[in-house]
Amino acid sequence: MEKDSELDSRIGQMLQAEKDNVIPRMTKKDYIIAAVITVISLIGIIGGFFL
Amino acid sequence: MSRKHDVNKEIENEVYCGTLPVLPKERKYGFIDALLVLSGYCIATWSYTQGSYLATLVGFKQLLIGAFLAAIFMLMIYQLPVILSVRYGIDIWIWLRSVFGTKGVRVVTVIIIIVNFPWYAVCCELFADSMENLLGLFGIHLFNGAHLVLSLSCVVIGTVIALRGVGTITWTTRILVPLLLLVGVAVVVVGFTSVPMDVIWNYQPELAGDADKTVNYVLNIEANFAFVITLVGGMAEVPRLCKSERSGYYAGVLGQGAAGSFFVVVGAVMAIAMQYVTGQMVDDPTLMMATLSAPILGLSSLLLVAFANIGTQAVGSYIYGVMLKSTFKKASYKVLVLILGVYVALLCVWGKITEYFGSFLTISACVYAPLAALLFVDFFFVRKQKIDLKRAYEEEGHNAYKYTHGFNIVGAVCLALGFAFSLLIYDPVKSVIHNKVLFMLTPTGASLFFTAILYYLLCKLPPIRRYVRTDTYASPDKKPFDRAKTPPRQNLFFLPLMWLLCKILTAPYKLKIDKINMEGVKPPFLVYGSHNSFMDFYVTPLALKPYRANYISELEGFENFGEWIYRQAGCLGTRKFINDQHLIKNIMKVIKRGDVMVIYPEARYANVGTNSHLTPSIAKLAKMLKVPVVTINMHGNYLQQPIWNLKERKGARLHAELKCVATKDEIEKISVDEIFSRVSKELTYDEYKYQLDNKIVINDEWRAEGLHYPLYRCRKCGKDFAMTSSGSKITCKYCGDSYEMDELGQLHSSSGETIHIPDWYEWQRGFVHDEIREGRYKLDIPVRIWALPNSVNFVDCGEGRLIQDESGFSLEFDNYRTEKHETLKFPAKSMVSLHTEYDYRGKYGPCVTLSTYDDTFFIYPTDESRDVFNPTKIQFATEYLGGLYK
Numbered sequence: 027m028e029k030d031s032e033l034d035s036r037i038g039q040m041l042q043a044e045k046d047n048v049i050p051r052m053t054k055k056d057y058i059i060a061a062v063i064t065v066i067s068l069i070g071i072i073g074g075f076f077l
Numbered sequence: 078m079s080r081k082h083d084v085n086k087e088i089e090n091e092v093y094c095g096t097l098p099v100l101p102k103e104r105k106y107g108f109i110d111a112l113l114v115l116s117g118y119c120i121a122t123w124s125y126t127q128g129s130y131l132a133t134l135v136g137f138k139q140l141l142i143g144a145f146l147a148a149i150f151m152l153m154i155y156q157l158p159v160i161l162s163v164r165y166g167i168d169i170w171i172w173l174r175s176v177f178g179t180k181g182v183r184v185v186t187v188i189i190i191i192v193n194f195p196w197y198a199v200c201c202e203l204f205a206d207s208m209e210n211l212l213g214l215f216g217i218h219l220f221n222g223a224h225l226v227l228s229l230s231c232v233v234i235g236t237v238i239a240l241r242g243v244g245t246i247t248w249t250t251r252i253l254v255p256l257l258l259l260v261g262v263a264v265v266v267v268g269f270t271s272v273p274m275d276v277i278w279n280y281q282p283e284l285a286g287d288a289d290k291t292v293n294y295v296l297n298i299e300a301n302f303a304f305v306i307t308l309v310g311g312m313a314e315v316p317r318l319c320k321s322e323r324s325g326y327y328a329g330v331l332g333q334g335a336a337g338s339f340f341v342v343v344g345a346v347m348a349i350a351m352q353y354v355t356g357q358m359v360d361d362p363t364l365m366m367a368t369l370s371a372p373i374l375g376l377s378s379l380l381l382v383a384f385a386n387i388g389t390q391a392v393g394s395y396i397y398g399v400m401l402k403s404t405f406k407k408a409s410y411k412v413l414v415l416i417l418g419v420y421v422a423l424l425c426v427w428g429k430i431t432e433y434f435g436s437f438l439t440i441s442a443c444v445y446a447p448l449a450a451l452l453f454v455d456f457f458f459v460r461k462q463k464i465d466l467k468r469a470y471e472e473e474g475h476n477a478y479k480y481t482h483g484f485n486i487v488g489a490v491c492l493a494l495g496f497a498f499s500l501l502i503y504d505p506v507k508s509v510i511h512n513k514v515l516f517m518l519t520p521t522g523a524s525l526f527f528t529a530i531l532y533y534l535l536c537k538l539p540p541i542r543r544y545v546r547t548d549t550y551a552s553p554d555k556k557p558f559d560r561a562k563t564p565p566r567q568n569l570f571f572l573p574l575m576w577l578l579c580k581i582l583t584a585p586y587k588l589k590i591d592k593i594n595m596e597g598v599k600p601p602f603l604v605y606g607s608h609n610s611f612m613d614f615y616v617t618p619l620a621l622k623p624y625r626a627n628y629i630s631e632l633e634g635f636e637n638f639g640e641w642i643y644r645q646a647g648c649l650g651t652r653k654f655i656n657d658q659h660l661i662k663n664i665m666k667v668i669k670r671g672d673v674m675v676i677y678p679e680a681r682y683a684n685v686g687t688n689s690h691l692t693p694s695i696a697k698l699a700k701m702l703k704v705p706v707v708t709i710n711m712h713g714n715y716l717q718q719p720i721w722n723l724k725e726r727k728g729a730r731l732h733a734e735l736k737c738v739a740t741k742d743e744i745e746k747i748s749v750d751e752i753f754s755r756v757s758k759e760l761t762y763d764e765y766k767y768q769l770d771n772k773i774v775i776n777d778e779w780r781a782e783g784l785h786y787p788l789y790r791c792r793k794c795g796k797d798f799a800m801t802s803s804g805s806k807i808t809c810k811y812c813g814d815s816y817e818m819d820e821l822g823q824l825h826s827s828s829g830e831t832i833h834i835p836d837w838y839e840w841q842r843g844f845v846h847d848e849i850r851e852g853r854y855k856l857d858i859p860v861r862i863w864a865l866p867n868s869v870n871f872v873d874c875g876e877g878r879l880i881q882d883e884s885g886f887s888l889e890f891d892n893y894r895t896e897k898h899e900t901l902k903f904p905a906k907s908m909v910s911l912h913t914e915y916d917y918r919g920k921y922g923p924c925v926t927l928s929t930y931d932d933t934f935f936i937y938p939t940d941e942s943r944d945v946f947n948p949t950k951i952q953f954a955t956e957y958l959g960g961l962y963k
Contacts, residue, residue: 067150
């Protein structure tokens, strides 16, 4: 029972934290950087075929 | 209290607390902390095994590309979903319940452990190798079978440490990671100083005669994909401790892709150096250091590597033991760790895990690749970065992730197909390539893309989407349906299939179609049809054959069957009883391009098989379009499946009459009133009269069940919402007055009175009109509200209040768009009727709908208002207040 109320309370707090953006989100810039790194890696992998 | 009990309690606590959401204030890790922790996990002696395996496949430059770029490429994709772990403070095993179901995730956990745990057998083999090799250097040769004894001793010691619980493991980790780093540094120094740099840089493996360089390069990439992908399982606990999504994500990518890969390259350098010096490629750092530097360094490293391997085995047993414990809560942690120990011991007895290292990696990746694909697609495209936490934790009353007896069949099927797909490309055990083209994508890559596309497309199919997205309310798609979008013409390839389907579905009811005045009538023309049931959509295309047509459809149909398929069928989406100017423009476009436009002007199914009053606007539209006007009056459709009971009546017979009521020449000459009069006359119908006249016998025993929805007022005692129905009878629950529905659709009282159902229906309407005229009509009830913004999903708006009075409707509720408690007003004069359902989709019960331009609100009674919520009475009031009956 105690554990359930602890879980309930934590879920409630997490949902509120999500709503308030307490945990900093990945930004558009972060996603763009990730995409660029992914593409560069892919190009490198393809380039490896020619070595 | 015994020590044993302590450990169990500790583990219980670890399992419980270890699965709870970690709150923002409890987060420990920034980017650097997370990077160090994850790097520590990735650095193990098996990195050397991976490095020396890669050195047997490709040259050093290609090896570098594989170790770093392939690893980072895969991680950039695979690690993205950890964002969710960070956001909610949960590990992926909790989240996976939404993908595989609450029981399905247990099966997946076991599969992952089965494919992952051989890593620890590699550790034990390395431990035994180190001991044997080093003793060999001192001239000590062990007895036959000593290798197995050594590797099993690693298992036993590791398992014993794991059994001692959290405290021992914490200390083991604290010692282990620096030790491994120390070994790594020693290997790097010795490796790079003992052979010339260009030997390593220009290294090329000696390949067997039939070996293909390209194939080896792909295997190199594959091995790196597999290497990083299979380590994720053990790292799943870390991201939820991170303070930001970015730190969790990039720490995961760089922990494996940079630190882990660096040690793989170190292993490769060591192997290349050993081959250069001794002619033998080995993956044992102890032997290398003893050979390339001095035996004393080898001896020192032996102690480090020995402890490192035992420590890795112990930490692995602990992590996976806890993972199993959180999945199988009733099982003893001790038993689970022992099972894991036995599993590794069996692999050691088999003794070929190092020989089949590449195969083991690929088989592991065959499971992990589809899993990764499911996580990625589910996170970004299906669940749109949101899950229902309460349901993920299986809180009481929150069962959405139970799916089918705890298993998400769609997730399981995709995982199985993804696994099979990679095996169809490459047999990792026999090293046989089955499909050279797809092999170029690597088995892991191909399986990843195949599973991702499969899962994405399956989730586009409405029934599957509804099955998978039982948590829609957590992240609903709120984008309003695009009513302005030009409807496509009916798909020419789709059309024959559609006709075939219509033919099959109407065949049991012996559909007969009569065409009157239709000679010379060619598209474009306008069709007005009667609207009785969904069967109308099967009869109309057959009546219009060979022409293709466009149909106006309520948005709800788009949601039910899928937007793509509805568009191919030529449907124009709209909402009922709103002033939709886009719809008018689209109708004009259809006519302008020379097609047939079909409209069901009643905009609602017949409640008791009789037509609704039409509005003159339909005649004005015909006049404006200047094309022939055709009517299609369909008989039997209502009798086959009346809206108040959607079970099909096999005895029904269908008849449709297609009639041109105004030619192109006439339409320009006759008045709007004349057009209206002709259309109204042709769309007048009484299905019970048709049944009686044609002696259509419907003898299903349940034929009157549901009839109390349209016939809600007792004829004898005059009470509203008094009727109930069962079998072939409709009865008043207050006075007991009862009527039997005969096989020709007529009602008979016990006193011998015969009632024509539409008469009873219209008789009720009069009382509602009286209530309104006398100022007595007022509806004010609690309701349950679901909004339909588009063709993708309903949005749960919770409970609210529905008020109907002389001014129209007021709907009080929590508006999901504004996130405020609001009251929407629907003026009486803006609605000539109301969409009603008696048992929506056969399972949701009675409802009425109210529409704005961007939402259709489906309004259901609550338990409190169920007895006074009758869609028919609300509709009567709406039609009167809207001016349809004045």
